[in-house]
Amino acid sequence: MATVKLDYVTTDVDGNGNVRYYFRRAGQRKIRLRGNPLSEEFQTAYRAALAGDLKPTNEKLMTPPKGSFRALCVAYYGSPKFKRLDEKTKEWQRRHLDAVAAKHGDKPTALLQPRHIRSWRDKRASTPAAANTMLKALSGLFSWGMEYELCDHNPVTSVKKMSYSSRGFHTWTVEEVKKFEETHPIGTTARLALILLKYTAGRREDAVRLGPQNIKDGRIRFTQAKNEHRKPVAIDLPVHPDLAHAIASTPVIGHSTFLVTTFGKPFTAAGFGNKFRDWCDQAGLPHCSAHGMRKAVATRLAEAGASTHQIQAVTGHQSLGMLAPYTRDANKSTLADSAMKLLEGKS
Structure with missing residues (x-):
């Protein structure tokens, strides 16, 4: 188990061997802190918890419905494949998948169709690079799910990436x-x-x-x-x-x-x-x-x-x-x- 030396932070280990982090002040209910303690996601949540801006965790609500998009994400996060990814890749994949799960987490994966994915993509049209990164994360998730028979299709396969013009990072002169x-x-x-x-x-x-x-x-x-x-x-x-x-x-x-x-x-x-x-x-x-x-x-x-x-x-x-x-x-x-x-x- 990783050693965490932050005020009010405690840890436990779930059934898959993953370390979970919680913020808990004496006399208060604990608050789940997601991500690695060194990640920006974790640090942002920790600062919000210190400021009292995060609500306590409801453990029952954390258990996703069987066959749902969120359940597939949870299984993927606990898989050997995800654990082998470098930290930066884990971070961007989880950021995009969690954003989708926040709105569509309880939807059955069996009912997700390409038209749903296109809708999610099109709602991110103002940030086409981010939309394409979301598609990449989703495609990887469903491909993994099909391999392990947790879903029967990949609805991202026929969804095209957004075309846009970008020169990326500026090259120093x-x-x-x-x-x-x-x-x-x-x-x-x-x-x-x-x-x-x-x-x-x-x-x-x-x-x-x-x-x-x-x-x-x-x-x-x-x-x-x-x-x-x-x-x-x-x-x-x-x-x-x-x-x-x-x-x-x-x-x-x-x-x-x-x-x-x-x-x-x-x-x-x-x-x-x-x-x-x-x-x-x-x-x-x-x-x-x-x-x-x-x-x-x-x-x-x-x-x-x-x-x-x-x-x-x-x-x-x-x-x-x-x-x-x-x-x-x-x-x-x-x-x-x-x-x-x-x-x-x-x-």
């Missing part, structure tokens, strides 16, 4: 990197964070786990956090001189991670994302983000003439299709110049 560096000098945690992202092409959940143990013989090695329990991707990169200098110039002695909070504790991925957002705002870069630096690395490598396989070795993308969004911002004129040189001397 060279000028924006310089502006950030001018605001956050060498020796600050902010500068070390930027350089870690820049010279590992890692995601925020990778950056917060990196520490002295990942560096040996002039190389930095780590397994990417995304899908590490299903399709692990091992990264093995030479330590760039700028990264080595930043690490040596930033006080990290005694810590297992390079990046620590002002309280000397390792960042959570969400906490780091919020803090990096603050650092960008301080530098006058509200449109920049941690993930945007990952895109910038892929883009700069493409502009420098790196092959897709070379870029994949740095970023860890497992297919060219997955890599495409990160390289589409590559300077087309630079690429055209290098391509045209190949024609020199040709008839």
Whole structure:
């Protein structure tokens, strides 16, 4: 059982071996806190409970009707497949499934049809990316349910995703990197964070786990956090001189991670994302983000003439299709110049 050191929080274990968390003040009924204690979902609920904004849990109401959508969700959350997912994937899947269950949880899965799913999708038309993510979560749920004979069909199969135009996270420019560096000098945690992202092409959940143990013989090695329990991707990169200098110039002695909070504790991925957002705002870069630096690395490598396989070795993308969004911002004129040189001397 996980150890929780938060005021008024207690735990128990359900029949599937899952740890459940409750908020309980003396003389009051307990309140269920969902999610992992490090997740934003849990922290939001905990703060609401402290403020008295959450109602006590009715355990009888927590037991969903047999064959209902909520019952399928509960079974899925307790399954080995769900437990093997990385924390970030669990978080977004559960967020979308719980949102559907809040309105349609008692409906029998046997009666759910594609038209119902389309209706749920269309109500999220103002946020098409979120609508498509909901479809992905639902499709995974029903596919799992069919495999274990908990439902007899997948109503999402014939429902199309919403089409929309989006360039995703902004790709950092060279000028924006310089502006950030001018605001956050060498020796600050902010500068070390930027350089870690820049010279590992890692995601925020990778950056917060990196520490002295990942560096040996002039190389930095780590397994990417995304899908590490299903399709692990091992990264093995030479330590760039700028990264080595930043690490040596930033006080990290005694810590297992390079990046620590002002309280000397390792960042959570969400906490780091919020803090990096603050650092960008301080530098006058509200449109920049941690993930945007990952895109910038892929883009700069493409502009420098790196092959897709070379870029994949740095970023860890497992297919060219997955890599495409990160390289589409590559300077087309630079690429055209290098391509045209190949024609020199040709008839």
